[in-house]
Amino acid sequence: METRYTFGGDEHLFVECSEEMSLEAFFKSLSLTEAIKKAGIKGITEICPANASFQLRFDPDIIKPNDLLQSVQIIEKAGKKIKRSIKTRIIEFPVLYNDPWTHETLMRFRDRHQMPDGTDLDYAAEINNHESVEGFIKAHSESPWFVTMVGFVAGLPFMYQMVDRDRQIQVPKYLRPRTDTPKLTLGHGGCFACIYSVKGAGGYQMFGITPMPIYDPTQSVEHLKDFMVFFRPGDIVKFRPIDMSEYEEIVQEIEMNQYRPVIKEVQFDLDQYNENTKKYNNELVKALKDDRDN
């Protein structure tokens, strides 16, 4: 994994940790951005970690671009060892797969899709070699997902599936982007899942919807009172399929400010995860069950 440095105009330094996606590349990006934050380099105004890269925004009136480049390269060399264990949280997300709202939307944009005669779920199931949509949903909701980037628009998480690469769900984006996507749609593009934080344009395939808000600029939803954006890079997400009556129940609980998300603090260790992914995931997910039972 050769690190590539390049400037984005005179105010951004872009650092690509790896051309291809992997948790290894994400951890490299995460530990480098943390080290840069700690170093407190004057003139850096924003530090933005992404899936397999990161970007620094800087004020060239305070630090010369090449001086910044050198400082960051020194940090990269000094910290040869990538941090491989982080304290984070696992969050359960109730999902109504195959819901009426994304279904209505996807039917309006069939002319922009690879499979005009089927649904997004039909297409994703077929190209990922699942015999049925049910089997695909099982594969989608069974393993946890790692939040490797927050962005695009306000608070939207990009999530990377925590399974061996040959089992990872991959679906191309729409042929042409839609002009509409319902808020809180569970989407998928390339190898990434996402949750649309706001209503709007989008090109990811649509699989379902979650009743749990993830962005609230008014900060009135109970779990977003402290900060309007729910996700941060490093979060782990587990989807739980729900039916329409539970969906409606949760929506009502949220309206009455009674809903509390199921969240558990966990330690994630990349080496232990790599050693036995399935077993490790089971342990992680078990933490959620304990939380729910309490």
Added chain:
Amino acid sequence: MIEIIKHGLLTSIQDLGRPGYFHLGIPLSGAMDRFAMRVANLLVGNSEDLAGLEAVFMGPQIKFEKDALVAVTGAEISVKIDDEEYPTWTTLKVKSGQVLSFGPLKSGARMYIAISGGIDVPMALGSRSTYLVGALGGVNGKAIAKGDRLPLGKNHGKVKEGTTLSDTLKPISSKQAELRVLPGLYWHRISPPSQKTFFDDEWKVALEIDRMGYRFKGGTKLEFVDREPPFGAGSDPSNIVDSCYSYGSIQVPGGVEPIILHRDAVSGGGYFTLGAVISADMDIIGQLQPNTPTFFKKVDMNEALQARLERVNLLEKVRTHINEQG
């Protein structure tokens, strides 16, 4: 207070923006033409970071409920107080009960209206700028609408009515735009012939232009260097593993139409970018109308920094120039 009688086409409250949250997908926002916003504030005695109005293509109609100083900068447009016409880039006095309105647009795309004291809506994450996509800032996250009554702040300095900017300090409007670009980011993804045509071709501003980005059309389709798609990137040659975007960065989905991300930029995505417009030229973009012929000019980092310095010096001259008249 001021009351909005007509809101124009799209008028929003903006200041110099909301830095610090791009890592969560919340962009800088703020005036697309920051120079014009700063000068408008200076002309009414405000500090440069107070909030004013940004109106695109059409001006709003505003009734004043108290005496105030007003300045309109940015696009060239006829400015009226009641029935009388007044110049842009000038300190104007509006009396309680009078109405500020606008005639047709003459050049440019966005006008900036500063009012003494600034528009005093509540701050959201340290700024009053409206980020429409995220329903943040401004008036409940929305553009201003007919019937809105906006509070004004109290603190402002003294500027004499009629204070104006000399022509040498104003941006020059021209029929054709030149945007300086520093190649970089995923520049290596396009073929050497395309690296040449991108800068040689004449492009035109397309219709899809807003605070998030400006689209261009009409140049030669870009060709890509062959590759084995990296895992997670997607099969289209213009795709990459979703990464951060720079302000001013130029993405070209499918190699066809370049899009320059502006102040309400999406913070990341899966399209390659071939470089970025330098910070000194970002203000120009917000004043481009559809169909404006545009050339991209290749520059290196030294030229970019030199241009930036020239902008800093220009603003300093403007500050002195306004102070001297006060």
